[in-house]
Amino acid sequence: MDTKTFKGRSLLTWLDYTGEEIRALLDLSKQVKEEKKRGETHQRFAGKTVALIFEKHSTRTRSAFETAVGEEGGYPVFLSPADIHLGEKETIEDTARVLGRMYSAIQFRGYKQATVEALAKYSGVPVYNGLTDDYHPTQVLADVQTIEENFGPAKGKKLCFVGDGRNNVARSLMVISAKLGIHFTIVTPPSLNPDPVLVGKCEPLAAATGSKICVSADTAEVEGACAIYTDVWASMGEEAKKAERVTLLSPYQVNQTLMDKTGRRDTIFLHCLPAIRNEEVTAEVIDGPQTRVWDEAENRKHTIKAIMLATI
Numbered sequence: 001m002d003t004k005t006f007k008g009r010s011l012l013t014w015l016d017y018t019g020e021e022i023r024a025l026l027d028l029s030k031q032v033k034e035e036k037k038r039g040e041t042h043q044r045f046a047g048k049t050v051a052l053i054f055e056k057h058s059t060r061t062r063s064a065f066e067t068a069v070g071e072e073g074g075y076p077v078f079l080s081p082a083d084i085h086l087g088e089k090e091t092i093e094d095t096a097r098v099l100g101r102m103y104s105a106i107q108f109r110g111y112k113q114a115t116v117e118a119l120a121k122y123s124g125v126p127v128y129n130g131l132t133d134d135y136h137p138t139q140v141l142a143d144v145q146t147i148e149e150n151f152g153p154a155k156g157k158k159l160c161f162v163g164d165g166r167n168n169v170a171r172s173l174m175v176i177s178a179k180l181g182i183h184f185t186i187v188t189p190p191s192l193n194p195d196p197v198l199v200g201k202c203e204p205l206a207a208a209t210g211s212k213i214c215v216s217a218d219t220a221e222v223e224g225a226c227a228i229y230t231d232v233w234a235s236m237g238e239e240a241k242k243a244e245r246v247t248l249l250s251p252y253q254v255n256q257t258l259m260d261k262t263g264r265r266d267t268i269f270l271h272c273l274p275a276i277r278n279e280e281v282t283a284e285v286i287d288g289p290q291t292r293v294w295d296e297a298e299n300r301k302h303t304i305k306a307i308m309l310a311t312i
């Protein structure tokens, strides 16, 4: 598929992309990763500028965007909400209109999905969701790339998310899995089940690609998974819920016993990071032979570069 048709598009959630389009971005990401490994340099963002707005902290996403833009000859500008007027003195719509006059694209990380949607609606340039309370789309593209580096085409493979089943990463994995035909199981206590409205949207998408979305409280459901994925028990903005989550999710810690329940020796461990060792995952697993979290983190940059190359 020719990524010329992507020009000008935003990435707010993978619900807005077809499986074929996501596949094209994965192919492009693989290509840019290979270029990098060969030591090739390009200037494909020469003369381009990207605004990076972060309401929440970030190590990987910020670094991936800044380095991907910079090494292609573009100019990334970090905008902290402590310094700009976004949503306080100035409406989101007005900020979007102004940024759209100055930048080639905008990345937003923050709380509300409505904010990233408004930026996309009013700026007139591509806007990338670098994580909101609802979704983390750029993350899960890197996750699928990592799965494919280990197992080949992800279609028909089983991915299992164990932990806070309603969080932004679990939701985004569900959407991308449904679009790509990945069997996706969320193992979580019933009180943290994913939003049934989103599950209801994903189930027919999954049926169309020949895959299944399952939600279960039973860790035995990880059987057959090629990848076990977890994330922090309390996401950014939910710090007050930490104690309650530790109680709820301790039986869902990813430890070697849980990894072994897949019944496969080649199961890999994934985590978007940052991770808290010996909470959601034991040090034994994240630092052990099944971990692929460092490849996964590196792939953030290649996938983000591919998304920007296609859309700017």
Ligand code: CP
Binding pocket: 057, 058, 059, 060, 061, 062, 131, 139, 272, 273, 274
């Ligand atoms: N995985 C991820 O988004 O990491 P950061 O919060 O460091 O950007």
Ligand code: NVA
Binding pocket: 131, 167, 168, 169, 231, 232, 234, 235, 236, 272, 273, 274
């Ligand atoms: N669910 C986590 C992901 C961090 C990359 C959070 O929102 O904090």
